[in-house]
Amino acid sequence: MTMARHAWYMTMRDLRALWRQPWYVAITLLQPVLYLLLFGALFKSVAQIPGFASASYVDFLTPGIVMMTALFSAGWSGMSTIQELERGTLDRLLTSPLRRVSLIAGRLLQSTAVVVLQSVIILAIAYAAGARFGLGGAAAILVFAALLGTAFAAFSNGVALLSRNEQTLIGAVNFLILPLTFLSAAFMQKSLMPAWIQHVADYNPVNWATESGRQLLTGVTDWGFVALRGGLLLALLAVCAVFATRAFRSYQRSV
Amino acid sequence: MTAAIEATDLVKTYRGDVRALNGLSLSVEPGSVFALLGPNGAGKSTTVKILTTLSRPDSGSAQVAGFDVLHQPEKVRLAIGCVGQRTGLDPEATGRENLVLQGRLNGMSGRALNERAEELLERFGLSEAANRLVRGYSGGMQRRLDIALGLVARPSVLFLDEPTTGLDPDVRAAMWSEIERLTADEGLTILLTTHYMEEADRLARRIAIVDRGRIVVEGTPEQLKSELRGDALHIQLGTAEVNGRVHTALAHLGEVRDIVVDGRALHARADAGARAVPLVLQALEQRGIAVESVTVARPSLDDVYLRYAGRRFETTETATKSEARR
Numbered sequence: 001m002t003m004a005r006h007a008w009y010m011t012m013r014d015l016r017a018l019w020r021q022p023w024y025v026a027i028t029l030l031q032p033v034l035y036l037l038l039f040g041a042l043f044k045s046v047a048q049i050p051g052f053a054s055a056s057y058v059d060f061l062t063p064g065i066v067m068m069t070a071l072f073s074a075g076w077s078g079m080s081t082i083q084e085l086e087r088g089t090l091d092r093l094l095t096s097p098l099r100r101v102s103l104i105a106g107r108l109l110q111s112t113a114v115v116v117l118q119s120v121i122i123l124a125i126a127y128a129a130g131a132r133f134g135l136g137g138a139a140a141i142l143v144f145a146a147l148l149g150t151a152f153a154a155f156s157n158g159v160a161l162l163s164r165n166e167q168t169l170i171g172a173v174n175f176l177i178l179p180l181t182f183l184s185a186a187f188m189q190k191s192l193m194p195a196w197i198q199h200v201a202d203y204n205p206v207n208w209a210t211e212s213g214r215q216l217l218t219g220v221t222d223w224g225f226v227a228l229r230g231g232l233l234l235a236l237l238a239v240c241a242v243f244a245t246r247a248f249r250s251y252q253r254s255v
Numbered sequence: 256m257t258a259a260i261e262a263t264d265l266v267k268t269y270r271g272d273v274r275a276l277n278g279l280s281l282s283v284e285p286g287s288v289f290a291l292l293g294p295n296g297a298g299k300s301t302t303v304k305i306l307t308t309l310s311r312p313d314s315g316s317a318q319v320a321g322f323d324v325l326h327q328p329e330k331v332r333l334a335i336g337c338v339g340q341r342t343g344l345d346p347e348a349t350g351r352e353n354l355v356l357q358g359r360l361n362g363m364s365g366r367a368l369n370e371r372a373e374e375l376l377e378r379f380g381l382s383e384a385a386n387r388l389v390r391g392y393s394g395g396m397q398r399r400l401d402i403a404l405g406l407v408a409r410p411s412v413l414f415l416d417e418p419t420t421g422l423d424p425d426v427r428a429a430m431w432s433e434i435e436r437l438t439a440d441e442g443l444t445i446l447l448t449t450h451y452m453e454e455a456d457r458l459a460r461r462i463a464i465v466d467r468g469r470i471v472v473e474g475t476p477e478q479l480k481s482e483l484r485g486d487a488l489h490i491q492l493g494t495a496e497v498n499g500r501v502h503t504a505l506a507h508l509g510e511v512r513d514i515v516v517d518g519r520a521l522h523a524r525a526d527a528g529a530r531a532v533p534l535v536l537q538a539l540e541q542r543g544i545a546v547e548s549v550t551v552a553r554p555s556l557d558d559v560y561l562r563y564a565g566r567r568f569e570t571t572e573t574a575t576k577s578e579a580r581r
Binding site for chain 2: 002005006009013016017020021086087088089091092093094095096097098252253254255
């Protein structure tokens with residue numbers, strides 16, 4: 001109970017800090033819209049490739065952009081942790097009667113909230129740009145985006161606490177974001193990819209989320225397929241959350 | 256009465272075999288101000304980190320407010336307030352929001368918390384700035400808010416880790432008055448770390464000098480000062496000297512002891528400074544050692560520090576008489 005209340009205080013603190021940076025808010029909200037419109041225009045003719053299942057590329061692209069944005073925004077979650085670590089705020093919080101789990105959970109829930117908000121905006125813009133989907137599918141894809149984003153945010157915080165260095169975190173996140181996005185079916189139908197990328201994509205969490213999200217959004221859903229990938233993402237989130245909590249212990253051993 | 260803080264044989268080694276604490280023990284009486292005085296890297300902050308449950312010792316044990324820091328860290332955290340070396344504030348929140356969050360984490364809520372926050376803002380002169388973002392606060396204001404955060408839950412033990420480092424002299428003086436007022440608070444025990452002698456002298460009831468991870472001497476400021484009998488002689492020489500020549504010149508006088516030469520600076524002690532000065536000058540002149548200036552001073556904590564913290568003694572040849580170091 002205390003744990004949940006403390007996590008809530010920390011989430012609200014982070015969201016309030018975000019809200020007070022209008023430029024940050026503007027960029028956070030505009031960036032996914034830009035991605036959707038830019039990539040939608042750039043790769044438009046992909047829909048004409050023989051064997052491409054979807055008639056509209058925007059329909060196809062929307063879940064990909066949702067997941068890519070989740071990755072991009074959640075990946076930087078560890079930056080605030082490094083700043084707090086350097087400033088001394090983290091040390092004060094760690095000597096306060098605040099559970100480590102609540103501290104991590106607060107930071108992750110803030111990422112979850114931002115990812116969900118961004119996803120809603122992407123879906124709205126996609127709808128305006130001609131993509132069609134049901135409300136149920138839209139709600140379901142939010143769950144997948146939240147799982148993927150939160151897991152990546154936990155990973156980012158773990159790396160932040162282990163490296164305690166902004167450059168290392170930027171390097172690690174940049175190193176992962178693009179390959180994870182492009183080795184998935186975010187922009188290209190899986191059956192049209194080279195065989196080796198198809199194999200890699202089978203193990204790529206971004207692909208799990210993208211393909212599941214796409215099925216949910218189009219309403220042609222293989223429930224076994226979606227449930228398996230949902231389960232895998234949940235497991236990934238659990239692993240990343242444990243990693244982040246453990247990284248706290250490693251940090252404390254070093255101080 | 257049991258001690259408010261009790262540490263026994265704390266040892267802490269960091270990666271790379273840096274031994275930060277080497278068997279440090281201390282005991283702090285409830286309701287008193289205790290200062291850990293020492294140079295940077297002596298182990299003061301490591302001690303505070305262990306006592307505030309931030310860090311764990313390799314061996315040794317400690318109790319704070321009656322709770323074991325290793326086995327009951329949650330209880331310790333509820334009983335203490337911590338003001339770290341760096342500011343622990345959230346710059347993107349207002350002063351009041353910082354206070355309220357800290358209070359909530361300590362289990363306070365509602366009107367009691369609001370009133371407490373208001374009271375502390377008032378007391379630390381932050382009422383007008385209460386609704387402004389902390390990022391716009393001056394260094395002194397941030398430090399005052401740091402202390403207010405440490406006090407919000409009415410702790411029984413307050414840790415102040417170098418509370419005035421990096422502050423302007425006038426802000427530091429104001430901070431000292433604030434801390435002095437805190438000590439008037441009933442039952443509040445304060446553990447303070449500092450490398451300013453003046454600060455320890457003014458604020459603490461007891462001082463422990465820390466060097467290389469252990470306490471080398473402990474006592475009241477008066478006790479420590481009286482350990483150094485007589486006056487301190489500080490002589491500026493015309494040229495850098497090695498100790499041997501100066502020692503030979505002064506040893507037979509019988510007036511001075513604890514002779515230390517550090518480049519052009521010559522430090523010595525004398526039972527009666529005024530009587531020793533002409534004799535010392537004469538002896539130096541006879542050996543052809545030029546003197547630029549002479550000062551005679553009553554012993555200060557500075558001298559205690561010089562004697563016990565040891566750094567300068569390490570790098571200098573010392574001509575110590577057997578009586579000088581017990």
